[in-house]
Amino acid sequence: xxxxxxLFLHFNQxxxxxxxxxxxxxxxxxxILMLMSKNQSILxxxxxxxxxxxxxxxxxxxxxxxxxxxxGYEYLANLWxxxxxxxxxxxxxEALHKLQDKYDxxxxxxxxxxxxxxxxxxxQAGFISAKMVAEERGAFAHSIVAYVGDKQxxxxxxxxxxxxxxxxxxxxxxxxxxxxxLTDISSNIPVIIENxxxxxxxxxxxxxxxxxxxxxxxxxxxxxxxxxxxxxxGVFPAGLPIGYVHxxxxxxIKVRLFASLEKLEYVKIVNYNIGGLxxxxxxx
Amino acid sequence: MIEDNWQDNxxxxxxxxxxxxxxxxxxxxxxAPIYLGVFNNVRADLGLVAVYFWMLNRSDLFDLKxxxxxxxxxxTLSSSAFGLTLFSYLLMYVLMINLRKFLNGRSFVVVWYGFxxxxxxxxxxxxxxxxxxxGQFLPxxxxxxxxxxxxxxxxxxxxxxxxxxxxFLQDDEL
Numbered sequence: 122x123x124x125x126x127x128l129f130l131h132f133n134q135x136x137x138x139x140x141x142x143x144x145x146x147x148x149x150x151x152x153i154l155m156l157m158s159k160n161q162s163i164l165x166x167x168x169x170x171x172x173x174x175x176x177x178x179x180x181x182x183x184x185x186x187x188x189x190x191x192x193g194y195e196y197l198a199n200l201w202x203x204x205x206x207x208x209x210x211x212x213x214x215e216a217l218h219k220l221q222d223k224y225d226x227x228x229x230x231x232x233x234x235x236x237x238x239x240x241x242x243x244x245q246a247g248f249i250s251a252k253m254v255a256e257e258r259g260a261f262a263h264s265i266v267a268y269v270g271d272k273q274x275x276x277x278x279x280x281x282x283x284x285x286x287x288x289x290x291x292x293x294x295x296x297x298x299x300x301x302x303l304t305d306i307s308s309n310i311p312v313i314i315e316n317x318x319x320x321x322x323x324x325x326x327x328x329x330x331x332x333x334x335x336x337x338x339x340x341x342x343x344x345x346x347x348x349x350x351x352x353x354x355g356v357f358p359a360g361l362p363i364g365y366v367h368x369x370x371x372x373x374i375k376v377r378l379f380a381s382l383e384k385l386e387y388v389k390i391v392n393y394n395i396g397g398l399x400x401x402x403x404x405x
Numbered sequence: 406m407i408e409d410n411w412q413d414n415x416x417x418x419x420x421x422x423x424x425x426x427x428x429x430x431x432x433x434x435x436x437a438p439i440y441l442g443v444f445n446n447v448r449a450d451l452g453l454v455a456v457y458f459w460m461l462n463r464s465d466l467f468d469l470k471x472x473x474x475x476x477x478x479x480x481t482l483s484s485s486a487f488g489l490t491l492f493s494y495l496l497m498y499v500l501m502i503n504l505r506k507f508l509n510g511r512s513f514v515v516v517w518y519g520f521x522x523x524x525x526x527x528x529x530x531x532x533x534x535x536x537x538x539x540g541q542f543l544p545x546x547x548x549x550x551x552x553x554x555x556x557x558x559x560x561x562x563x564x565x566x567x568x569x570x571x572x573f574l575q576d577d578e579l
Contacts, residue, residue, distance in 0.1 A: 172481020
């Protein structure tokens, strides 16, 4: 009886020891996973694909009631302003027609001049529109997940919303694509100030306003200056609108993005056919 | 008789999966694309709230396996380092294992203060690990905003989880 009890005690002690050891092992595993994540392990990509495949439909179901309430409220709010909106849209439509005529004539002129100069145009960009299905806004990451279905997107493809850049494709997870937003800490985009042509890097820091860094010390930068992609490094094409200088405090330049990241619903994923460079960089 | 067994098994399975199920749902809700005004930019870690609540109230149904599952699932969804959330949930698990006896059976306010203190430790350690991972300091303002949101939302989430617990898990509570 005594022997059985002592055996039982040993077994219990062993279980406690194993449990403690399991915790230490799990902590070590979590750190190893982080290191693997740093090296962009294929195994973790597969795990992310599987996780997204299961979790994204659940998220869609979870937000359905909240979306219905929001949509209902928006519908009622819109009804209230429908008369004024109608008048404003008519005026805007008229102005757009005038701009369209101007644009058509400029396009013809541009084509004629390009032919005269024998100018080699950039390859035609292809794009798909995708619905945002999940977003991550925390102190540790800023990203979204967009549903792309059976369409193929590539790492580094530009993601636009309302005509301005919001991020780039990080990876495709089966029918979904993970987009790293410009505000994410891992985002670094070569940019240029449109009017002064001063170059810099737009660096996310997980805050609402990314920072403009690596600008010349004597650069004259003012609040309100427009920031566009510079095209340096070939990852993004030049001239895509990003945002404007929001504040300059103690040499820290904060940029406000044109696109409202809080209200993203649909994004445009554009492939400018200048990819391949990212793969080269990754391989290096 | 077989039918009764089947129903009992299903009910037992439901009860066993309820804590992890609610915790996963709360965690997934943080990824839901819903416009939340100023709270949209930095969100509270609802998964952490769930880990704390279930570890305190039903640690028999919410064990290490549940914590690891949640951490790994979050890792697959998050664009931050894979394993970072697992690390933070494991940390909360360790803290709760050791401090649960001081918090169990106490008034709600004490339990809330307990969460405020423990989640601060978890947030700060997670921040330190992330800082090492990225090789740069993450902004403290976003971190603190997320932390305060988490602390402020705890009463609401715990009320919801307590209601679920009272409805579905009251009979076999240890």
